[in-house]
Amino acid sequence: MPISKIRIVIAASAVVSSAIAGVSIAQAQEELAQFNITNITDYHGYISATKAHPGAAMLKCAVDNAADGLPQAFVSSGDNIGGSPFASSILDDEPTLDVLNQMGLDFSAVGNHEFDKGYADLTGRVADLANFEYLGANVEGGNPGLAPYGITELDGVKVAFVGTVSQETPMLVNSEGIEGITFSDPVAMTNRVADQLVESGEADVVVALFHEGISGTEQWSENIDAIFAGHTHQVRNLGTDQGPLIMQAGNYGHALADVDFSYNRSTDELIVNDARILGVEEINACGTPDSAISKIVAQAEIDAGEAGKEVVATIEDDFLRALDEGAESGSNYGAESQLVNMIANAVRWSMTTNTATTADIGLMNAGGLRADLFAGEVTYAEAFEIQPFAGEDSFVTLKGADFKDVLEQQWKENSARPVAALGVSDNVSYTYDINRPIGDRITSVSIDGAPLDPARDYVVAASVYLLSGNEGMEALTRGTAPAQTGIVDVQSTIGYLANNYVVPRYGQAQISVTPSSEFNAGETITLDLAGLRYTQSDTATEVTVSLGDVIVSAPIEPTLGAAGFGEAGTATVNVEIPADLSGAQELVITTDAGTHISMPVSVVGAQQPQPQPQPAGSSILGTGLLSGILGIFAGIFGAIGVVNWIDPTFIQHIQQRFFA
Numbered sequence: 001m002p003i004s005k006i007r008i009v010i011a012a013s014a015v016v017s018s019a020i021a022g023v024s025i026a027q028a029q030e031e032l033a034q035f036n037i038t039n040i041t042d043y044h045g046y047i048s049a050t051k052a053h054p055g056a057a058m059l060k061c062a063v064d065n066a067a068d069g070l071p072q073a074f075v076s077s078g079d080n081i082g083g084s085p086f087a088s089s090i091l092d093d094e095p096t097l098d099v100l101n102q103m104g105l106d107f108s109a110v111g112n113h114e115f116d117k118g119y120a121d122l123t124g125r126v127a128d129l130a131n132f133e134y135l136g137a138n139v140e141g142g143n144p145g146l147a148p149y150g151i152t153e154l155d156g157v158k159v160a161f162v163g164t165v166s167q168e169t170p171m172l173v174n175s176e177g178i179e180g181i182t183f184s185d186p187v188a189m190t191n192r193v194a195d196q197l198v199e200s201g202e203a204d205v206v207v208a209l210f211h212e213g214i215s216g217t218e219q220w221s222e223n224i225d226a227i228f229a230g231h232t233h234q235v236r237n238l239g240t241d242q243g244p245l246i247m248q249a250g251n252y253g254h255a256l257a258d259v260d261f262s263y264n265r266s267t268d269e270l271i272v273n274d275a276r277i278l279g280v281e282e283i284n285a286c287g288t289p290d291s292a293i294s295k296i297v298a299q300a301e302i303d304a305g306e307a308g309k310e311v312v313a314t315i316e317d318d319f320l321r322a323l324d325e326g327a328e329s330g331s332n333y334g335a336e337s338q339l340v341n342m343i344a345n346a347v348r349w350s351m352t353t354n355t356a357t358t359a360d361i362g363l364m365n366a367g368g369l370r371a372d373l374f375a376g377e378v379t380y381a382e383a384f385e386i387q388p389f390a391g392e393d394s395f396v397t398l399k400g401a402d403f404k405d406v407l408e409q410q411w412k413e414n415s416a417r418p419v420a421a422l423g424v425s426d427n428v429s430y431t432y433d434i435n436r437p438i439g440d441r442i443t444s445v446s447i448d449g450a451p452l453d454p455a456r457d458y459v460v461a462a463s464v465y466l467l468s469g470n471e472g473m474e475a476l477t478r479g480t481a482p483a484q485t486g487i488v489d490v491q492s493t494i495g496y497l498a499n500n501y502v503v504p505r506y507g508q509a510q511i512s513v514t515p516s517s518e519f520n521a522g523e524t525i526t527l528d529l530a531g532l533r534y535t536q537s538d539t540a541t542e543v544t545v546s547l548g549d550v551i552v553s554a555p556i557e558p559t560l561g562a563a564g565f566g567e568a569g570t571a572t573v574n575v576e577i578p579a580d581l582s583g584a585q586e587l588v589i590t591t592d593a594g595t596h597i598s599m600p601v602s603v604v605g606a607q608q609p610q611p612q613p614q615p616a617g618s619s620i621l622g623t624g625l626l627s628g629i630l631g632i633f634a635g636i637f638g639a640i641g642v643v644n645w646i647d648p649t650f651i652q653h654i655q656q657r658f659f660a
Helices: 012-019 025-031 056-067 094-103 119-129 186-200 280-284 291-308 338-354 380-386 400-408 489-499 623-639 648-659
Strands: 007-009 032-040 072-076 107-109 133-135 149-154 157-165 205-211 226-229 235-239 245-249 256-264 269-278 311-315 361-365 376-379 392-399 422-424 428-432 442-447 457-463 510-514 524-530 542-547 550-555 570-576 583-591 596-604
Touching: 032 056, 032 157, 032 245, 056 072, 056 094, 056 256, 056 280, 056 291, 072 149, 072 157, 072 205, 094 119, 094 291, 107 157, 107 205, 119 133, 133 149, 133 157, 157 186, 186 205, 235 269, 245 256, 245 269, 291 380, 311 380, 311 489, 338 361, 338 392, 338 422, 338 457, 338 489, 376 380, 380 489, 392 400, 392 489, 400 442, 400 457, 422 428, 428 596, 442 596, 510 583, 510 596, 524 542, 542 570, 550 570
Parallel strands: 007 269, 032 072, 072 107, 107 133, 157 205, 205 226, 226 245, 361 457, 428 510
Antiparallel strands: 032 256, 149 157, 235 245, 256 269, 311 376, 361 422, 392 457, 428 442, 510 524, 524 570, 542 550, 542 583, 583 596
């Protein structure tokens, strides 16, 4: 069995003296192998160069420069295709596969988006077009199966690459396309394959191409030397930290992981000479764009361009996605945005307009949007970039109680993306309590201004992808099967924009309110409010809370909150509950930007007014006087025959009112 590897991060100039002390330089040169590994992840077909994206031709230049004369392996951690810009997506991502072939990609893990068009498409059309091998060690049940690993020799060193994909893949792609396919724990499978490769002597070095985010809690085998992660679109360089080298190269070709290794053949020691991640500026500064790739990209843009030039709508406002602090638009899948809410409106409108049903609710998943929409003329290409998956829109009939569960399922346990935010149509709003347990956070839901009826049937419009229970939305599958409409999602959006005067939903659809249980009359409660602002294009500065006749306002802190969550914009409001308020009440929350959400609350313990004792003789009228007055009335009414007109309860009321 080979010796366990020692992992050290040191400067390249110190490698020889540290690794081969006590031997001659000639011997050291014979014993020491050197090689380079470059990695990308979540490329998503961003082959064209723009202000924000280096493009494939420049990325190829950076990959070549990274080798610096060393033997090199160029690898990917998955999601090379799918969710792509118009120029690649409209051509079924074939230009991207052509580009990666030209770049000399050696191996790639399968990402969840490799399954967008189904397993058969991946192992058939995609595999036939790719000159590199897709790896999926934790993907089981397919025929043909995916290779779990691939091995290449670099300067005489057998380097194995083990590919795995997120175990959440069945929630992220259309389930019909992966029927019979299972996805096991990627960490456990990577460890198992690495141990087998090292124990059998097949590999000297094992590198994981891990299409999943890194949480820091993973337990890795000592036989894994380096891990290139993906899926969450983050840039991370965690170094070795007494374990394997861990890096993640962002997304869209914005970053390139570049690692130089030395391997001592006699001691089986692997040394990390240099591990860095090149950013956009460094990639763009590499030199001359690769001419062969430039030609591939230019032809793809020509082929896709004619269809994309058509203007399909004109709008007056921007519709933007959510973001995390300091990150790009679309980086936060856990917050609502004006764009995701608008698309939810679009699918509701489309199903109502183009089918025989009337949709009560529209939904859209934030992770399905891949570009922002800006004011002015909207071309087909721009609309397509927002929704590049060409999925089908549909509808189901669902009980109100199940729809509430759908909203509960936005929050995930132990997920790299802790919230999968849903955009909702403008007629839907709800409150939640972020401090309550997952599965019990929704505190109220309103549809068309009325409380959600748990027993009522609602028609819910969304993509078939979402209605099939993907992204953990299992509750959407409890109703009827999705109708076969044949309407592509981008067609719904284009039709909605072209046939309606569309403005953003300026106010929020959802707010977190803590506490959310019953309140006590006469007490002062401190309400913690969150989610009062969008992460972009929001002007809200003040929130107002009303309960009964009490109205209180407070400033909004325009914080974005934790990355990946939706609690942007917070406020603390102290509300003095009147002592005489009781029973079912409405807590109404508004902002100066247009939010208006009502949450039913219960107020208990109201103080009832007590009768005040009167001193003797202090009554307005004495008892004797009352008797006299009543006697007079009796005589009068008796004389006219209507003495029975005086009801005994009337007499009791007079006695209690004036003489108690």
